[in-house]
Amino acid sequence: MLAASIFAIALLAGASPAPSRGFVEIAGGTFQSTVRYDGDDGKRSVAAFAIATHAVTVREFDEFVRTYPQWARDRVPSLLADSGYLANWSHANPDAPATHVSWFAADAYCKSIGMRLPDWDEWEYVAAADATRGDARGDNTWLRRTFEDGTPRAMDARSGASANIHGVSGMHGATWEWVGDYATLMGDADKRGAENGDRLQFCGATGLSFANRDDYATLKRVALLSAMEPRSTLGNLGFRCARSTP
Amino acid sequence: MKLLLRSLFAIAVSLVASTSAIAAPPALPGDSVYQVEASVVDQDGRAYAWQALRGRPRVVTMFYAHCHLMCPLIIASGKSLQGSLDPRQREELGFVSMTLDPARDTPAALLEVAQMHRLDDHWRLLRPGDADVRTLAAALGIRYRAQPDGTFNHTSVLILLDRDGRIVARSEVTDLTPDPRFVATVREYLAGASASGSN
Numbered sequence: 001m002l003a004a005s006i007f008a009i010a011l012l013a014g015a016s017p018a019p020s021r022g023f024v025e026i027a028g029g030t031f032q033s034t035v036r037y038d039g040d041d042g043k044r045s046v047a048a049f050a051i052a053t054h055a056v057t058v059r060e061f062d063e064f065v066r067t068y069p070q071w072a073r074d075r076v077p078s079l080l081a082d083s084g085y086l087a088n089w090s091h092a093n094p095d096a097p098a099t100h101v102s103w104f105a106a107d108a109y110c111k112s113i114g115m116r117l118p119d120w121d122e123w124e125y126v127a128a129a130d131a132t133r134g135d136a137r138g139d140n141t142w143l144r145r146t147f148e149d150g151t152p153r154a155m156d157a158r159s160g161a162s163a164n165i166h167g168v169s170g171m172h173g174a175t176w177e178w179v180g181d182y183a184t185l186m187g188d189a190d191k192r193g194a195e196n197g198d199r200l201q202f203c204g205a206t207g208l209s210f211a212n213r214d215d216y217a218t219l220k221r222v223a224l225l226s227a228m229e230p231r232s233t234l235g236n237l238g239f240r241c242a243r244s245t246p
Numbered sequence: 247m248k249l250l251l252r253s254l255f256a257i258a259v260s261l262v263a264s265t266s267a268i269a270a271p272p273a274l275p276g277d278s279v280y281q282v283e284a285s286v287v288d289q290d291g292r293a294y295a296w297q298a299l300r301g302r303p304r305v306v307t308m309f310y311a312h313c314h315l316m317c318p319l320i321i322a323s324g325k326s327l328q329g330s331l332d333p334r335q336r337e338e339l340g341f342v343s344m345t346l347d348p349a350r351d352t353p354a355a356l357l358e359v360a361q362m363h364r365l366d367d368h369w370r371l372l373r374p375g376d377a378d379v380r381t382l383a384a385a386l387g388i389r390y391r392a393q394p395d396g397t398f399n400h401t402s403v404l405i406l407l408d409r410d411g412r413i414v415a416r417s418e419v420t421d422l423t424p425d426p427r428f429v430a431t432v433r434e435y436l437a438g439a440s441a442s443g444s445n
Contacts, residue, residue: 037391040394077274077275077276077277077278077281078276078277079276079277079278079279079281079282079385080281080282103384104282104381104384104385107380107381107384108283111377116377180380181380181391183380183383183384183389183390184389184390184391184399230384230385
């Protein structure tokens, strides 16, 4: 309770606009990622962190734009957002997740409240849970329902959908979400296979594969994110913020 | 005496204010990488805004000091490019190498790199703020990933920026010497840029 109020005060003192909704602490741990890089077994350890219980809403993002007008649709520089940026703004539901937001804008929003975007591993770790299990991915029925992620039929898009066991909502909703290190989900495999091409292009080996072909929803999500430029926007791509636990 | 100093100070302040008003730079182009708000510290411990690098053509790269394979190549490649310029162009072109590893690459560590590679005053080795590394890499189209063993996978490129931070050309580093086409582009750019005056 004390920690929670200190956190709330820190948020208020830190910067405006303060998020109107909460964050939950996620204990660190190891987990099996569906995403594998060359020569790794997919085991990841995630340090303790806090993540927003909800995606940033249109209302919240609107407050941000009022405070930082350089992020208004008619002022944002082309480096930081494409022409679709906030394209739906005038008729968006204020309580819906903010979409048509570039990675740069999402990054700036989270920094403005003293936070950051979650890393992919953090996001995947929290998204593995359902309402009763920390890792529901072994349940094929549940897994199959995640195929609808990013569509209006997504399981967390239903009205009355419950939060997962961490208290986090909307991880499998109608919108996809940016992650801070989305650019590291390198889809750029062209050079691989060429003799030593990867060693020359990158410091060390890379190469992305999937541990579990059944986890099609994750594959689709990674494919989508890795195809994005940081200035790209989509009508069903939003974000939430996170922060490291000190 | 105190009063005199104070009024001198006031005059100086108003002079600075008026000259900076006259010399206010034109609006930054929308596609300039200096549109990113970020702070950096250089190898001499000086802190400034990323945007302060505007005003001079620069070749920008990202690297990290603990990298033993690729990063010495990136710096060697930049030095080789610098060596291929005529003296006037060498005065004109700045080099910026930013670390991907701000936790370990302190200004002192960056100074060590600068000394080890005998980099001249045209080189700035920068440590961005922790939260700014990703943003700057994104603006420059550089992808990287921290590995569990403390190394980084990253794209190794030399990027030529014009005075206003627009990307003119980029070249992947694959060798101790840069791609000759990139060298030619840089030289042509510098020749053209000085021919067209301050722009």
